[in-house]
Amino acid sequence: MELFGKMGRLPAALLSLFFILASRVSPSIAGDTLTPTQPLADGQELISAGERFILGFFSPIKTNNCYIGIWYKVSPPTVVWVANRQHPISERNGSLSITVNGTLIITDQNSKTIWSSGSSGLANPVAQLLDDGNFIVKEANIPGSFAWQSSDYPSDTLLPGMKLGWNLKSGLNRNVTSWTSPSDPAPGPYTMGVDLHGNPQIILWEGSSQLWRVGPWNGKTLAGIPDILRYKIFILDFVIKNDEVFYMYNTTSTSFITRLTVNYTGFVQRLVWLDDSKMWSSYMSEPKDQCDYVSQCGAYGVCNTDDSPICSCLQGFKPRSPTNWDLREGKDGCTRRMGLDCQNGTDGFVIVKDVKLPDTSRSMVDRSMGLDECRATCLRNCSCTAYASANINGSGCIIWTTELTDIRVYSFGGQDLYVRLAAADLGPGLHHSHSRTMVGTVVGCVLGTLLFASVGICIWIQRRRRAGAITFASHRNNEYKEGKDWELPLFDLGTIIVATNNFSIENKLGKGGFGPVYKGKLGEEQEIAVKRLSKTSAQGADEFMNEVTLIAKLQHRNLVRLLGCCTQGEEKMLVYEYMPNKSLDAFLFDKDKGVLLDWQTRYNIIEGIAQGLLYLHRDSRLRIIHRDLKASNILLDKDMNPKISDFGLARIFREDETALNTRRVVGTYGYMSPEYAMYGAFSVKSDVFSFGVLVLEIISGKKNRGDFISEHEGNLLAHAWGLWKEGNGLELVDESLSNSISIAEALNSIKVGLLCVQECPKDRPTMSSVVLMLGSKNTSLPDPKHPGFFPTRTSSEIESSKSKTDSASINELSVTIVEGR
Numbered sequence: 001m002e003l004f005g006k007m008g009r010l011p012a013a014l015l016s017l018f019f020i021l022a023s024r025v026s027p028s029i030a031g032d033t034l035t036p037t038q039p040l041a042d043g044q045e046l047i048s049a050g051e052r053f054i055l056g057f058f059s060p061i062k063t064n065n066c067y068i069g070i071w072y073k074v075s076p077p078t079v080v081w082v083a084n085r086q087h088p089i090s091e092r093n094g095s096l097s098i099t100v101n102g103t104l105i106i107t108d109q110n111s112k113t114i115w116s117s118g119s120s121g122l123a124n125p126v127a128q129l130l131d132d133g134n135f136i137v138k139e140a141n142i143p144g145s146f147a148w149q150s151s152d153y154p155s156d157t158l159l160p161g162m163k164l165g166w167n168l169k170s171g172l173n174r175n176v177t178s179w180t181s182p183s184d185p186a187p188g189p190y191t192m193g194v195d196l197h198g199n200p201q202i203i204l205w206e207g208s209s210q211l212w213r214v215g216p217w218n219g220k221t222l223a224g225i226p227d228i229l230r231y232k233i234f235i236l237d238f239v240i241k242n243d244e245v246f247y248m249y250n251t252t253s254t255s256f257i258t259r260l261t262v263n264y265t266g267f268v269q270r271l272v273w274l275d276d277s278k279m280w281s282s283y284m285s286e287p288k289d290q291c292d293y294v295s296q297c298g299a300y301g302v303c304n305t306d307d308s309p310i311c312s313c314l315q316g317f318k319p320r321s322p323t324n325w326d327l328r329e330g331k332d333g334c335t336r337r338m339g340l341d342c343q344n345g346t347d348g349f350v351i352v353k354d355v356k357l358p359d360t361s362r363s364m365v366d367r368s369m370g371l372d373e374c375r376a377t378c379l380r381n382c383s384c385t386a387y388a389s390a391n392i393n394g395s396g397c398i399i400w401t402t403e404l405t406d407i408r409v410y411s412f413g414g415q416d417l418y419v420r421l422a423a424a425d426l427g428p429g430l431h432h433s434h435s436r437t438m439v440g441t442v443v444g445c446v447l448g449t450l451l452f453a454s455v456g457i458c459i460w461i462q463r464r465r466r467a468g469a470i471t472f473a474s475h476r477n478n479e480y481k482e483g484k485d486w487e488l489p490l491f492d493l494g495t496i497i498v499a500t501n502n503f504s505i506e507n508k509l510g511k512g513g514f515g516p517v518y519k520g521k522l523g524e525e526q527e528i529a530v531k532r533l534s535k536t537s538a539q540g541a542d543e544f545m546n547e548v549t550l551i552a553k554l555q556h557r558n559l560v561r562l563l564g565c566c567t568q569g570e571e572k573m574l575v576y577e578y579m580p581n582k583s584l585d586a587f588l589f590d591k592d593k594g595v596l597l598d599w600q601t602r603y604n605i606i607e608g609i610a611q612g613l614l615y616l617h618r619d620s621r622l623r624i625i626h627r628d629l630k631a632s633n634i635l636l637d638k639d640m641n642p643k644i645s646d647f648g649l650a651r652i653f654r655e656d657e658t659a660l661n662t663r664r665v666v667g668t669y670g671y672m673s674p675e676y677a678m679y680g681a682f683s684v685k686s687d688v689f690s691f692g693v694l695v696l697e698i699i700s701g702k703k704n705r706g707d708f709i710s711e712h713e714g715n716l717l718a719h720a721w722g723l724w725k726e727g728n729g730l731e732l733v734d735e736s737l738s739n740s741i742s743i744a745e746a747l748n749s750i751k752v753g754l755l756c757v758q759e760c761p762k763d764r765p766t767m768s769s770v771v772l773m774l775g776s777k778n779t780s781l782p783d784p785k786h787p788g789f790f791p792t793r794t795s796s797e798i799e800s801s802k803s804k805t806d807s808a809s810i811n812e813l814s815v816t817i818v819e820g821r
């Protein structure tokens with residue numbers, strides 16, 4: 001029991017999420033692989049290579065039944081997959097083995113087989129637990145292959161990279177089913193899966209009835225979970241091909257521990273593990289309100305939780321049963337006021353804005369048709385009741401020819417629906433409803449639509465889905481890119497001289513920490529920024545190239561892209577993409593330009609910097625500590641997306657990487673953590689400190705060092721801390737934001753900023769926690785402690801007190817100190 005002794009201290013509500021493992025843990029067998037000669041005995045474990053997952057024997061709370069499962073290696077462990085869900089081992093001494101012909105079998109103490117995976121016909125089979133939680137059976141010496149995998153048979157949990165949905169060739173249907181109870185992993189009543197009818201949708205069923213329609217894919221997310229787009233940490237994908245229809249999600253960083261679970265009380269929860277607080281934080285929990293439950297307002301009804309009663313009829317419709325409707329029972333739905341007049345061609349459409357599109361299980365979809373053609377197609381078919389864009393960006397076409405059910409209103413991320421009405425119902429001011437969905441009308445111009453009559457209808461019919469013949473393209477939403485192996489372009493000096501007009505003063509963009517930067521133009525088109533490194537680097541050319549090649553492989557949308565380099569004689573130069581909007585400080589600390597950064601933009605900038613820094617700290621093969629993160633090192637692209645620059649330069653300049661202390665302190669006062677400024681001790685946590693300063697600067701529009709006049713004397717950190725302690729945190733916010741501010745987001749960001757600048761590095765969160773805390777709306781964050789105030793001395797004071805050699809290269813605020821040996 002020693003492993004799980006902590007459980008007693010958990011809140012009771014949490015307890016049910018976790019499961020006590022069998023107590024008899026004896027030495028695990030070697031690593032992550034099971035071979036025919038070495039079965040896994042009760043008490044032994046397989047551990048995935050990166051130690052994220054464990055496979056072994058466990059017993060749920062309050063039972064002696066024993067199961068083989070896979071769990072996240074967090075404390076307490078969280079089971080994500082169970083092999084023998086319905087067939088527990090009732091006594092001890094069970095075992096898991098792989099037979100010589102590649103079948104996984106679980107046997108009980110009498111060697112009776114109680115579960116098996118089906119045969120795989122391999123010559124030399126092994127079973128391996130992978131670091132994404134997948135347990136595969138494969139041929140021993142063939143990497144990447146597999147004959148059976150646990151992720152094809154999900155239990156109650158979908159992990160990143162697992163597929164939910166169909167393999168149409170083999171008929172395999174992967175769905176996620178709740179446990180029966182916390183002590184019984186057997187399939188319970190709640191199942192989430194992909195329904196292939198019409199435009200494919202994800203549905204949560206209770207038994208055989210629909211409980212919540214997660215809905216069809218709209219190019220960015222599923223129609224029923226628009227909120228997920230607020231969280232930048234998830235990447236969703238829905239693939240519709242001839243042989244496969246499935247949903248999958250991933251996270252923007254492999255460092256996140258996350259799961260999507262259907263719990264035994266019938267909720268779909270999206271949870272993320274917060275390592276700092278040792279708990280699962282809920283990012284999504286559905287169904288979340290009454291309007292999520294399927295078809296609360298019946299046919300042609302609209303559900304809106306902001307209205308009372310929540311049900312109203314679409315424009316042009318009236319309650320089917322006014323008595324029930326008055327009793328607030330909307331399930332009967334609504335019926336048309338005036339019949340359609342298809343023959344005479346006078347029908348038109350009304351736009352219903354910001355809704356979850358109606359049930360698409362009997363709709364037709366064409367991913368390539370535009371909206372005008374969609375409308376024309378609908379008008380031509382007398383049974384068409386509505387149409388809409390298939391994708392949230394306005395492309396594609398869905399047509400309904402049946403009643404419209406399960407429509408609800410969203411305040412964020414809904415779509416436009418065009419409902420067909422008789423001409424007489426189209427006019428404004430016709431009806432009772434105050435719902436804000438009844439906006440505007442589109443009067444059908446029937447003659448006009450004839451112009452659209454085209455080959456479209458033939459294509460339409462051809463493309464109609466027949467079972468097993470779905471022909472739509474896959475829609476990827478993959479913003480995240482891993483660096484690929486590629487050759488770093490080498491520019492010769494001549495090219496650079498031409499591009500920068502011989503480093504002319506007009507082309508000079510500024511001077512950064514390691515040398516001046518010039519704007520240049522390669523050929524007619526491509527604008528570049530050239531950083532001419534100061535000649536103090538001790539590196540030889542080969543070493544320099546190695547470093548630059550490594551750094552060039554770091555690719556992330558929040559890092560400035562390194563295009564190549566140039567080294568010739570004494571000269572060493574780096575060529576970057578050019579950022580038209582220059583650096584963040586130019587906007588932030590300028591009264592006139594600061595106004596251009598509204599709250600949403602600033603919040604996006606904060607999130608973007610956090611993602612970029614997390615990537616440097618966690619994702620790459622190199623762990624990069626930036627060491628000079630500041631507003632002038634954040635560049636903005638044409639859409640005001642932030643990109644971190646100058647990362648990796650400390651490496652090129654060969655600081656001692658292994659030791660915690662460095663003799664050269666490179667950095668900028670105002671952003672330096674106390675331990676770094678005073679002792680030269682750097683770590684990822686010193687970057688976190690700089691990030692915290694940056695967050696507070698972005699919110700306040702004020703420099704940490706600068707003329708700071710306030711009742712909380714000192715710098716911005718002291719000021720922010722003082723206001724926060726008084727409960728006046730919002731006073732920190734830049735006045736120019738008063739119109740665009742989201743109070744909740746602002747308070748959350750200030751708190752995160754303060755957590756990052758805490759005096760003690762151990763107290764500061766890691767960047768992965770920061771990203772999660774910024775994204776999460778409902779997690780209670782710890783209270784920040786006193787920030788590390790770095791005394792606002794001038795650089796000359798510091799130099800005289802600290803450095804013996806004073807080769808300080810000073811640009812605006814940047815200072816480099818080299819201490820004597």
Ligand SMILES: *[C@@H]1O[C@H](CO)[C@@H](O)[C@H](O)[C@H]1NC(C)=O
Pocket residue numbers: 091092093109
């Ligand atoms: C399990 O196996 C061990 C060793 O084979 C044996 O001593 C023990 O009695 C068995 N326990 C049960 C419950 O069968």
Ligand SMILES: *[C@@H]1O[C@H](CO)[C@@H](O)[C@H](O)[C@H]1NC(C)=O
Pocket residue numbers: 100101119
């Ligand atoms: C597995 O191999 C054994 C021994 O070669 C053989 O007797 C058995 O029929 C095989 N089972 C299957 C399912 O192929």
Ligand SMILES: *[C@@H]1O[C@H](CO)[C@@H](O)[C@H](O)[C@H]1NC(C)=O
Pocket residue numbers: 160161250251252253254482
């Ligand atoms: C998920 O994202 C990670 C990077 O965060 C990537 O390495 C991995 O290949 C992705 N998985 C899938 C199934 O796309």
Ligand SMILES: *[C@@H]1O[C@H](CO)[C@@H](O)[C@H](O)[C@H]1NC(C)=O
Pocket residue numbers: 172173174175191193205
């Ligand atoms: C879930 O998948 C299982 C196995 O493929 C299948 O038997 C079951 O009918 C599916 N349930 C639903 C609701 O799709």
Ligand SMILES: *[C@@H]1O[C@H](CO)[C@@H](O)[C@H](O)[C@H]1NC(C)=O
Pocket residue numbers: 218219220391393394395475476
């Ligand atoms: C809209 O989104 C879909 C799916 O993501 C994509 O295939 C299509 O190219 C996009 N169209 C436009 C005009 O952006």
Ligand SMILES: *[C@@H]1O[C@H](CO)[C@@H](O)[C@H](O)[C@H]1NC(C)=O
Pocket residue numbers: 013016017263264265266267268269282285286
């Ligand atoms: C299931 O999810 C709901 C909604 O998040 C939550 O209130 C409930 O506590 C969860 N049940 C269990 C057993 O975790």
Ligand SMILES: *[C@@H]1O[C@H](CO)[C@@H](O)[C@H](O)[C@H]1NC(C)=O
Pocket residue numbers: 340341344
């Ligand atoms: C169609 O138009 C004709 C002539 O305007 C009218 O008499 C007839 O009632 C209309 N049909 C319908 C179904 O409204």
Ligand SMILES: *[C@@H]1O[C@H](CO)[C@@H](O)[C@H](O)[C@H]1NC(C)=O
Pocket residue numbers: 380381382383384401
């Ligand atoms: C109209 O839609 C119905 C229902 O899908 C379909 O059966 C019918 O063929 C369509 N009619 C035309 C003219 O396209």
